[in-house]
Amino acid sequence: MTPIEGKNSAGSTEEFCKLEEDLKDSERRYRCLFEGSKDMIFITHKDGSFQDVNQAAVDLLGYVSKKDLMAVGSAEQVYDNTMHWEVFQRQIDREGFVKDFEAKFRKKDGSLLHCLLSGNAVWSKDGDVIGYQGIAKDITARMDAVQNFRQRHRELWVLNSVAFAMNKTHDLDAVLEIALKKALEVLGLAAGAIFLIDHDHTAYVMKKRYGLPADITETTSQIRLHDESLMNALLQKDLVLTPEPIFPPFKAMLKHQKKNFSVELTCFLITAKEKASGFLALDVPPDKDISRGQDFHLLGSLGNFLGGAIENANLLQTIRRHREELKGLTARLFHSQELERKRIAQELHDEAGQALTGINFTLETVEKELSSESAHIRDHIRDIKKQINRTYHEMRRISYRLHPAILSDLGLEPALDAYLTDISKHSGLKVDFKMVGFEDRVDPEVESVLYRISQEALTNTVKHANAGHFKLSIIKSYPQIIFVAEDDGIGFDAGNFSSHKQALGLLSMRERAAMLGGKFILRTSKGKGTRIRIEIPLKERSDD
Structure with missing residues (x-):
């Protein structure tokens, strides 16, 4: 190398x-x-x-x-x-x-x-x-967060749909139907129902159903809870529940009373104010579990939400019933008042009027029999006769105010024309009055209400408005009668309506209109006069 x-x-x-x-x-x-x-x-x-x-x-x-x-x-x-x-x-x-x-x-x-x-x-x-x-x-944590977000979004979507339905309508059936359909859609289920508890009849009432056979109805089906003690407890009116975000689910069997059909349902309580209102009953497949996780919490939220909706619907129903009862009582009161006014007016005209006439004739007879030396007695008799005459005319005026015979005999327009002319003459108020579209007379009850409302409107103007002009229009415009009374007076603050001195008269007008199913509209402000518009459903005169 x-x-x-x-x-x-x-x-x-x-x-x-x-x-x-x-x-x-x-x-x-x-x-x-x-x-x-x-x-x-x-x-x-x-x-x-x-x-x-x-x-x-x-x-x-x-x-x-x-x-x-x-x-x-x-x-x-x-x-x-x-x-x-x-x-x-x-x-x-x-x-x-x-x-x-x-x-x-x-x-x-x-x-x-x-x-x-x-x-x-x-x-x-x-x-x-x-x-x-x-x-x-x-990315498990991230995916779980996304899943939770989506589930929360679904839950809010269901609750928002129910809330929107509640704002749109007070019809409980419509709210329950929307809630059931949205819940089934979100949970991916095909069928279910909502049962409410009828404590008065100790029964479970199927109010809404979806996806169940068409012949499964409230009258053809029967539901029984697997837990008999729970079934009996929920039907008790005095049952008090400890408030919980959600109660454990329970099973129930829905059966057709005549056909061989039954389905097992998974149920979730609907509660409000420590009371059970009903339950959601869902047809859940064996391979699906909604008794835990987000689905479980969704049903808990929905149960509490529907409980409030049912409670509100029951309160509204109670209010409507009380209003109808009050309207009926008010109508009977006004009717009784009208009859009593008519009776008193008749007695004043027939009894007291004839008595005063008789006294006047008697005084004239006494006056004729007096000697020429009784001049001072004649003067006293003339004074008495003048007092009797003034009393007679005042009594006729009171009788007319209580119930004008012309209203019953000739109808609303002649009665109002006479009344308004008299008030205008004595008060100096300029009055414009017109009735349009009345070829025939309307129902006596409607005539009486319109007469009294006109009286009240004019009385308020004369006493409180300091007005120079009053205008009254009554128009028959199918399907309603439109009443408009307006003046050019001082007006008042409509926002402080209840404390105003006209409040009692205005409330009376509103109540009289309401008992005929009418609508009362008040428009006024300080220094700009007052306008009252009332719309009453048309009711033709009865042949009876």
Whole structure:
């Protein structure tokens, strides 16, 4: 060997040693990154059998050691859906890599691990794919958060739909129908019903159903709770429940009373103010569980929400009933008052009027029999006769105000015309009056109400408005009678209506209109006069 050759040989050995050290250093850095990564890294052969895994893979998949994990045999076995492994392989075989492929892995305890999977091919010297290298980032927490968000969104969507229905209508049946359909849609169920508890009849009443056979109705079906003690307890009117966000579900059997049909339902209580109002009864398939998790909480929220809706509907129903009762009592009161006024007016005209006339005739007879020397007695008799005459005219005025005979005999327009003319004459108030569209007389009750409302409106104007002009219009415009009374007086603050001195008269007008199903509209402000508009459904005069 020449000196030059020896020198070259020594240089080659040094370069080889350096390359070997660099390779070992690179291997150490790779192993450090491989083992230190918090993401799952695995290397498999072409057939999917594990060649290597890092410690993060062992920890994330819940295995004891690498040996324990690699004993599984194939990466395919740890995928929740083997289709994901097949797609992973095909994508790398075709493109050489895969990036951010969403996949689920099944941990040793059976729970799922959501991951974003990236990978690339392991190549042979001949350029063939001989294996796969993958890295999976755990996104389970993120996916759970997204799932919770979606579930919360679904829950709010259901509750918002029910709230919208409650704002749109006070019809409880409509609210229950929307709630049932939305709940079934969100839960992915096909059938269910809502039962309310009728404490007065000690029974469960099916108010709404969906997806059940058409012949399953309130009258043809019967529901029985599996728990007899619970079934009896819920029907008790004095049952008091401790408030809870949601009560445990219970089972019930819905049966057709005549046909051989039955279905088991999973039920969730509807409660309000420590009372059970009813329950949601859902047809849940055996492979679906809604007794826990977000579905369970959704049904709890919906049960509480519907409980409030049912409570509000019951209160509104009670208010409507009381209003109808009050309207009926008011109508009877006004009717009795009108009859009493008519009776008193008749007695004043017939009895007291005739008595005063008789007294006047008697005084005239006495006056004729007096001697010429009794001039001072004649003067007294003339004074008495004047007083009797004034009393007679005042009594006729009172009688007319109580109940004008002209109203019964000739109708509303002549009666109002006479009344308004008289008031205008004595008060100096300019009055415009017109009635339009009345070819025939309307019902006596309507005539009486319109007369009294006109009286009240004019009285308020004369006493309180300090007005110079009063206008009254009564228009028959099918399907209603429109009453409009307006003045150019001082007006008042409509927002402080109840404390105003006209309040009693205005309330009387509103009540009289309401007892005929009418609508009362008041428009006024300080310094701008007052306008009253009343719309009364048209009621033709009865032949009776």
